[in-house]
Amino acid sequence: MGVISNGEVIETGIVTMLSPETKVPAITYATRVEKKEEEEEEMFVVPPLNFSMVDNGIFRSGFPEKSNFSFLQNLGLKSIIYLCPEPYPEENNEFLKSNGIRLFHFGINGTKQSSCIQEPFVDIPEDTVREALKVVLDNRNHPLLIHCKRGKHRTGCLVGCLRKMQKWCLSSVFDEYQRFAAAKARVSDMRFMEKFEISSLKHLSTSFRSLKR
Template identity: 75%
Template sequence: MCRTLEGVATVDHHVDVSSTVVVPANSSDDLNLIPPLNFAMVDNGIFRSGFPDSANFSFLQTLNLSSIIYLCPEPYPEGNTEFLKSNGIKLFQFGIESHKEPFVNIPEDAIREALRIVLDARNHPVLIHCNRGKHRTGCLVGCLRKLQRWCLSSVFDEYQRFAAAKARVSDQS
């Protein structure tokens, strides 16, 4: 006897499942849900990632996003802008330049304004992203974590998990 559980065929306990093939009940399009680089849930209704491209659009649609916070100065690509328009997603852009140490200047006013947007539940679900979802996104999420009263070691651990070998002491400070 076969039954469906969340789109996957499962077999009752009477049958030897070692030889059972599990087949998705939905179309092959459902198998093309590809999250953007460094995608993760930050909190209820708040997500982070690297720059999404067209391969990620189907996945992003499943999030029912209201807003995107883009932390880079470069113009948003036309294909991405069309995706936002067709899905009713607002774009908030903060042109924070990418800096490598020792020349670091993360503008506090831009981070404060981006935090206001993140904290406003009317903008949820919201995706925060920069190019790779590491440094600028990590700084904004780190500031959010401080507002959530996380201890610094936990904030730094989360930053390190996404930045990996490219972690910057200046971003953490």
């Protein structure tokens, strides 16, 4: 239904007549596609490789990629422990800065050692693991993510040493390590965890509602 005014039919009710001077923002196909992609990113959050909760406020994973950033944002992380010797990628650094996440870099060289070779555990520096554990045990750094490249060996050793401090029996420590390392489990890693001396860290608290085993 409309009314006639100065020779023009102006619709009333639902539709409002716009004057020629009114500027309407153009909605292009590209704009709609971009908006749809943003909505899909919000709907689907992807965890990093081998992601798992270690304990209250402590998580572990493989190396986070850009597709994992939305997932990590939801964790509200305060800190990340990075166990590879290579520099942290700029893209990841920017993510940390924009979310107020502190990076603790403890470079430990990776190896390609076969699981059947029983070599001395020279690849894992005890002092480095001990310093990393101090960061893990400090509640002020939580929520915290521990990661290396795949979240198997270096991360597994650090978590295994944490379990010893939580008084887990060795069989449970090894079971957890093997669950992530699978066919790539290394005898040298398990020997390192078995021999790792926790006496110098006993004064540190593990009172973050630790999981008992």
